[in-house]
Amino acid sequence: MVIATLAFIDQLGAKKAVLVGHSAGCLVAVEAYFEAPERVAALVLVAPAIFVPVFRRKGVKEYGVGEQEWQNKKDSNGSNLPTNPLNRIWGKFLELCLWIAGFLMNMIRAIGSIVRSLYCKAVVAVLRSSVGVRLVRLVMDKFGILAVRNAWYDPSKVTDHVIQGYTKPLRSRGWEMALLEYTISMIMDSISSSKVPVSERLSEISCPVLVVSGDTDRLVPRWNTERVARAIPGAGFEVIKNSGHLPQEERPEEFVSVVERFLRKAFGRPSEQEKLFQAAA
Incomplete structure (x- = not known):
């Protein structure tokens, strides 16, 4: 397109x-x-169909969640090793906790990304099968006209002439595959690691x-x-x-x-x- x-x-x-x-x-x-x-x-x-999330994704920090801030805070104090032995032990313990938290968060993100990728690929496989074509036809037959009426402020103004105008492209040969491929391309873009949404x-x-x-x-x-x-x-x-x-x-x-x-x-x-x-x- x-x-x-x-x-x-x-x-x-x-x-x-x-x-x-x-x-x-x-x-x-x-x-x-x-x-x-x-x-x-x-x-x-x-009426852009571009969903803007309430919470934006942030870049994964190099040393895990919060650890870089802790490192910067220590460096700003002019010394990386507290003089008090108890403070030193406590500091090491906090570093370990932060490292574990960062590791777990990164692992959860990785698992979530894998699951999402597998799910999207499964959906794409279904859409590219004969089931996908039947599904598109079923959805358009059952809900297409309803969607057109809901799109208007005053549904009573949606005449037969208006509906015919919207359904005319659906009489073109191969329209189902065109719609499916467009949908598939958006799904694949959403899981692509090289393409920013x-x-x-x-x-x-x-x-x-x-x-x-x-x-x-x-x-x-x-x-x-x-x-x-x-x-x-x-x-x-x-x-x-x-x-x-x-x-x-x-x-x-x-x-x-x-x-x-x-x-x-x-x-x-x-x-x-x-x-x-x-x-x-």
Whole structure:
């Protein structure tokens, strides 16, 4: 998806592009930025399906939990060996306890990582089997339309025409495998030791970013969307009232106004030549 996005920018003959992502599409937009930041002028993330954990992972300390702080504290006192024999014994005992605690914590992390990796690989194996295809079809048949209705602020406005628009891609040949492979790629990225999760790299984004949420989004909670905005330096955050997971469809005028205001703030007002071009279009 990322390669296809960048290839599409090339196809347009543009040096840079403003990428607009919605829900899981925000992952593609952000990944495209990390892949080629020089090609992305700005990001507009609508109801981003990027979970930002409340507690961030911290790097494992070299000497185990708390031991480096103890070592620094001893060094700051100007002596590594207390003069009192009892203090020396007590200090060694504390060092041993801290080492054991660090060893146990690292072992627990390693076991947890192994279990998680095995679990994810088992899930991937199931998804790539015929069972996975049947499972996807079952979920979409049973809960697909329900999910669409819950995505809207006012479910009564979800007409048959709207539902047909969302289910049309599901009539394409091979859509099940496409959805499965996309899901599998996200699972494999989550357990990859060489790839940092997107949620932990948001602070690296330096281009202008606008994050948009519906005030009654039932699929991607507003509080998580706000956390995404806070994690990105200088990102704007806008809430569109009386809309759910699809503010661009339920409140198109408000959505366009919010995005236009963001673009003007980021890049200035359009030139007269651009205005004439827009009028002609």
